[in-house]
Amino acid sequence: MSTVSKKICLIGDFSVGKTSLIRRFVEGVFSEKYLTTIGTKISRKVVNLKPSSKEIDLIIWDIEGRTKFKSIVPNYIKGATGAIIVGDLSRQETLDHLPAHIELFFQTNPKGVAIVALNKSDIIEKHKLTKLLELNNFGSNSQIIKTIVTSAKNNTNVDRAFTELAENMVDS
């Protein structure tokens, strides 16, 4: 069968770890160094979906968090089937901005699906994690598959976030 290509994008404030999540998923590496993304960077990875053994070619758009050209973001996320909306568990304001990012994505792509990734779980104490997860749950929105705690550094849930998103994209 032919491989289906899908565009997904990572959205969130600057320095929340979008680029790191992608690098972890695509290249399997992590770096402490922070190089802010300018504009957008595109990567690609073929994902095998287990039960159906379907193949999906993910074209991953890493979108700058620190954008001066606010109006350009909708252009970059246009035509995406899925999104990972990323927040930084160690910076409350990035979590506060999650709803705005979610809204922008669904406005631009009404039929899209998304996963919310609460990143940098490695630097958060266990007992705080559950609380934070509770506070930032977007379960009420049916297009949000789930909210998940991730760490690009420790490779926690990174593959899972991408794969679950991919699975839900072929269904939709």
Added chain:
Amino acid sequence: MPDSIDKLIDLLLDVETPVNPTNSEPASSPKEQQSLLTKPEKKPAFLAQKIPSTVESKDSVIEISHETAADNNNTEPNSTEPSLAESETNLAAIETPQPIEVVEESVAKVAEVVLDDRIQAISSAISSLKEQNIQETNNNGFSTDFVNPGIDDWILEKEARLNELADSLNNLIPLMMELLSVKVNDSQELILQTMIPLMDRAIQERSSQDLDKMSLAIARILPDAIAQEIKIEPKSMGKAIAPELALSIEEQIRLDQDAVSLALGSEMGKAIKAQIELEKDAMVDALYPVIGNTISKYLAEEIGRINQKVENSLSREGISRKIRAKMRGISEAELILQESIVCKVQAIFLIQKDSGLIICEVQPDKEHPLESDLVAGMLTAIRSFANDCIISGSELSEIDYGNFEILLEAAGYCYIAVVISGQPKPEFRDRIRETLSKLVMQYGDKIENYQGDTSTIPPSVKLVLKDLANIETDETSEANQKKSAPILLWLILIILASILLPWGIFKYHAVKSQRITEKVAVQLDNNPQLSVYRLQSQVDRKNITITGKVSSSHLRNLAQEIVSEIAQEEKLNLDNQIIAVDVPADPTFTTQEVTRVSQLLNQLTGVGIVSDYQDYRVTITGFILDTVSTETVTSYISNIPGVKQVVFNVKQELPTVDTRIYFDSQESEIKNSTEAGKIDFIKRFLEEYPTLNLRVIPHSDSKGSKSFNQKLTLERAKTVYQTAISQGVDPNRLEIVSEELFPPDVTPDQPLWLSRHVRFEPFIPEKTLP
């Protein structure tokens, strides 16, 4: 045993590549050396091709004389001629990396032979060869180093040298590829190899660069460029506006309903408005093929084309390069360059506008495919950035990467990106448009609903794209022109006829025969082997007659082949009156070519030359600092048609400048007229060596703090620099460089004043092509 001796001799000849004889001589030595090399029969594969091989005759000679201060008028070129066989092998050995492997292999084989207890035979072979070599090279200095060394040592040493040679070649080749690929016709793969990583990087870099700068850079150019285009060339306006007309209408409606409704009539305005409110992209789809491809654009562009034709038929000389150059608004040289680059489609992508997903792709070169998904994504990002953030509502239509160009054409839900190497004909843009409108008309809905699954796209889409990939045979573009425009062509011809009544009567045949003549000329000119000759064609009602002189019957037949195709198409007879004689190539062309190639060669490090062409002989003056470059220069220059002899008048070492301008303690002003007079020397030096520039290097004594001295030395350098410029020295030829504060060659026990100076160091400037 004669076999292994033969092998050994071959090997020795190969290994003893003439590391330039003068290398061992101090540059200032008055001794002169000359060696004559026969012209290399083969050129390195990547250098070959475009240059017509018309002067392949064995008797043409390249002189290489490494000269010093004295002149070489009284030397006898033939006295030091090495054997033909040797010099050829020598050249072969440095051409490509392969021969080196072969040699290495032979070294291994020889080692076996040695183990095989046949040292006797071999060393006798060597010594006889050695003698022979010594005689032949007439004490040129490079055979003495293998008098009686142990054979193993000798082989080891040679091996080491081979490796060095291989290394330097490996370093040089990619560089030369890049620099000289302009000239390469058939080795497209090689260009591609070098370009692909660059392109990927360029695309990535562009995106990761500072957005502000990028927008600034583009924004500065865009409005001006558009304004200019519209003013100067209405046809470009057509091009610019046509594809966006639909979009503009939509935009205009959004901005100013009334004006549009008024203009279009209230009924139409409303209808369009309603439609647009329903579905913007669908509307664009619908409008694109209609508006994009018709009146406004054609009117503008056809007027341009007709103008060209009229201009042609008015010219007495018929079609000459001059006119074509003028028509395209470029210099003749540029035209030659443009035509020498074969244009080739590297890839065509049909991309969904929003998602950047590839709907369909064609990559004719299967060996080095582009990472299409990433390229498409990046293009989409760049495109939407340019279109929305820089000038909204405008369309990014072209991205340039050196010899590569990406042409973009958008409609509805998709756009086409064509990655092209070389200069496409202007008509190619039309073909892209046609292709796109065909695709949008037939498959618009499939494209709109594309979900990333290529199996939903009919295979015929790919065929349409493939068709587009086969560009640039002139027949196709001519044919397109003929097909697409007859009505308007006539319309405009009629208008022109009424204006230009005196010409009206001859119009039809003139235009027709002019068109055929032009076609013949273009085709002949497109052939690299024929483009140097002045071939002419005449067309009457029944015949195409071609006349001119070429240097071989092979070329005559080649011309015959090319023109007979056109004759068949036009249903005319071909009368081939071309004479095959040994005629010289057009000297103007050769002069231009020599200059152009020299400029290219000057981009190699350590090469700073000026070439002068006269009476089939190129005299090269200036500096070439290493032997490999000498070979390169030789093979390039000597392969230019019309060049029979290359005289090297180059130096291998840069001259030293002993002049120093001294300063008083803690002073940055030039102290007296003696010191000031030294500026004049600098001026004369630069006049004497037009290919060299000078570094201005200031120093100070050890008194005072470091920061003070740093400032002081800079001031001193500036003073010298300014004084030199005020005396008429070209500022571009001086470069202030601050090195160590204290001069490297003054010791602490010497007087302080010795350190307070500005010195000069010649260097070969890095050049960019004009």
